[in-house]
Amino acid sequence: MEPSSPAVFTASLRIGYVPLTDAAALVVADALGFFADQGLRVSLMPAASWAGLRDRVAFGALDAAHMLYPMPIAAALGLVGPATPLTVTAGLGRNGNTIVISIALAEALGDVPVPLAASRFAELARGRHLRMAVVHPVSSHNYLLRHWLESGGLHPDSDVAMSVLPPPAMPAALAAGAIDGFCVGEPWGSAAVLAGAGRAMVASGDIWPDHPEKVFAFRASAVTADPAAAVAATAAIISAARWLDDPANHPQAVALMAQHAFPDLDPAAIAPGFDGWVPEPDGSARRLAHPLSFREALPPHLAHAAFWLGCMRRGGHVPAQIDQARALAPWRNDIFTRAALALGEPLHAPTPLPTESAA
Numbered sequence: 001m002e003p004s005s006p007a008v009f010t011a012s013l014r015i016g017y018v019p020l021t022d023a024a025a026l027v028v029a030d031a032l033g034f035f036a037d038q039g040l041r042v043s044l045m046p047a048a049s050w051a052g053l054r055d056r057v058a059f060g061a062l063d064a065a066h067m068l069y070p071m072p073i074a075a076a077l078g079l080v081g082p083a084t085p086l087t088v089t090a091g092l093g094r095n096g097n098t099i100v101i102s103i104a105l106a107e108a109l110g111d112v113p114v115p116l117a118a119s120r121f122a123e124l125a126r127g128r129h130l131r132m133a134v135v136h137p138v139s140s141h142n143y144l145l146r147h148w149l150e151s152g153g154l155h156p157d158s159d160v161a162m163s164v165l166p167p168p169a170m171p172a173a174l175a176a177g178a179i180d181g182f183c184v185g186e187p188w189g190s191a192a193v194l195a196g197a198g199r200a201m202v203a204s205g206d207i208w209p210d211h212p213e214k215v216f217a218f219r220a221s222a223v224t225a226d227p228a229a230a231v232a233a234t235a236a237i238i239s240a241a242r243w244l245d246d247p248a249n250h251p252q253a254v255a256l257m258a259q260h261a262f263p264d265l266d267p268a269a270i271a272p273g274f275d276g277w278v279p280e281p282d283g284s285a286r287r288l289a290h291p292l293s294f295r296e297a298l299p300p301h302l303a304h305a306a307f308w309l310g311c312m313r314r315g316g317h318v319p320a321q322i323d324q325a326r327a328l329a330p331w332r333n334d335i336f337t338r339a340a341l342a343l344g345e346p347l348h349a350p351t352p353l354p355t356e357s358a359a
Contacts (some may be wrong), residue, residue, distance in 0.1 A: 010039035011229035013222075015358040016053050017066035017263045019046050019185040020167055021273035022093030022214045024253060025294055026066055029240040031256050037239075038232035046261065049166035051080075051137040053176040057219060058084040064218040064233065066092055070138040070308040072217050072330035077322060079138070085220035089234040089335040092214040092241075096292035097141055097204035098189035099148070099277060101181035102174055105130075106199040106281070114286060116201035118152025125154060131184040132156075133165045141183040142309040144207045174198050184275065185213070186273030186292060187257075187265060193279045194269050205290025210351040212297060212304040217330060227335070236338035241294035242345075250274040298340070301350040302331045331359065 013035075026044060029035045035042040045062065047053035054071060056062045058081050068088075075084040099116075101119045105124065112120055132149075134142040146156040156162055165173055170182045172193035182192075192198045195197070199214045204211060216237055243249050253274050258267045272278055276291030293310040305328050318327070340347060 002096070011226055011232070012041040012043070013229060013233060014043045014045060014061070015064050015066075015233070016045045016047050016056055016062040017261075018048075018050060018053055018167060020066075020188075020214075021257065021270065022096050022208065022292060022294075023066045024244055024257060024274075025092055025237045025240040026216075027256055027260050028243060028253065029236040031260060031344065032240070032243070034236040035233065036240040038236045040229065040236065040345070042231050042233075044260075050139070055081060057086070057217075058082050061220075062219075062220070063222045064216060064230075067217045068136055068139045068191050069141070069212050069215055069224070070143075070251060070312055071136070072215065073305065073309055073312065073327050074138045074317070075328055076330055079318065086217045086330040087220045087223045087230070087332060087335065088215045088217045088305075088330045089223075089230055090216040090237050091212055091297035091300055092216050092237070093292055093294055094210050094213050094297040095203065095205035095288075095290045096213055096273060097144070097183055097185045098144060098200040099181065099183045099202040099204075100170075100174065100189045100198040100200045102164070102190050102198050103196065103281065105180055106201070113205040114201055115203065118148050118154075120152075121201075122149070122154045124151035125160065129159070129161060130180040131161045131178070133163045133170060133179045135167050135184055136164060137315075138312055138317055139184075140204065140211060140213055143308070143315060144204050144211070144268060145183040146315065147204065148207050171195055171197055180261065187253045187262065187269045190272045190279055191265060191269040194266065200286075201283050202338065203278070203288050203290065205288060209290045210293075210296075210355045212301070212351060215300060220330075222334065230335050231338045231342075234335055235343055236238040238298055238339055238343050238345050241298055243259070244274075245293060245295040249274075296348045298336070298338055298345065298352070299347050300331050300333060302328060302333075303350050305331045305355050
């Protein structure tokens with residue numbers, strides 16, 4: 001498909017993202033002209049870390065961004081940095097993260113079934129005080145990893161040491177022995193395996209099947225100033241998600257991400273995230289039961305936001321008394337609904353919430 005653009009751009013937007021496979025809808029919408037077809041001139045700006053991206057949105061350097069699902073809650077409450085009202089207009093992906101452990105730990109486990117049972121990992125980990133990394137304190141990575149550890153009998157705040165690293169830094173940290181494992185989004189799990197640093201033992205979809213992972217969020221002031229631009233950008237993302245969920249487009253998606261998001265990464269590390277498998281250290285591949293997908297993640301569901309808010313409460317990341325309406329205010333469906341209706345996109349039902357025993 002050749003990029004196209006209208007004769008006149010009606011709005012300009014600065015959009016940020018962290019280099020991850022689930023930012024693909026933004027990269028594709030820009031590279032294939034979906035933003036331009038909606039009358040938008042977009043500047044896509046990568047950020048090295050979630051904290052850096054958050055700050056650029058908070059201080060007005062970005063109009064909108066790819067965000068971890070719980071981040072707009074933290075921004076609304078001013079939990080880290082200034083309170084920043086946001087508006088979530090679409091989901092950007094579901095599933096897509098892996099728990100990767102060092103080769104030394106994988107060899108110590110021996111020949112075990114994958115996905116790895118948390119109880120088996122706990123047998124190995126107990127008393128070792130392993131160092132596990134996540135990408136941000138308020139992230140699905142943190143909450144799902146914590147739940148998985150707890151389900152095996154480990155306390156994530158005392159039996160392991162939890163730290164935060166930017167996603168692209170994870171493979172090198174594991175290879176250097178600075179950490180023993182991590183939970184991260186693709187392509188960084190596959191990159192670590194292909195570099196010989198670790199083995200992917202569990203996918204986040206094994207913990208909560210088809211969990212919501214990332215959102216597209218605007219500064220609320222930007223939506224107020226130009227709601228038509230927010231609808232247009234959301235429509236472009238819907239078009240990109242449709243394109244991405246067609247397997248015939250995956251080779252081109254890999255090439256686009258290699259060119260625009262991961263210029264220093266072997267495309268062999270990018271392909272697994274799109275095709276629904278993870279590499280094994282022996283060169284084989286393991287297909288995932290719940291791979292990264294885009295289109296059914298599109299509607300921003302309040303129930304999902306409320307679930308992640310509950311995880312934030314249990315993790316001690318929000319005060320005991322908060323204004324829940326304020327915390328969940330970023331999730332408003334009117335922008336998405338307008339864009340979806342214009343394109344004839346169905347309003348996909350939310351993924352069922354996990355039971356207490358599952359997440």
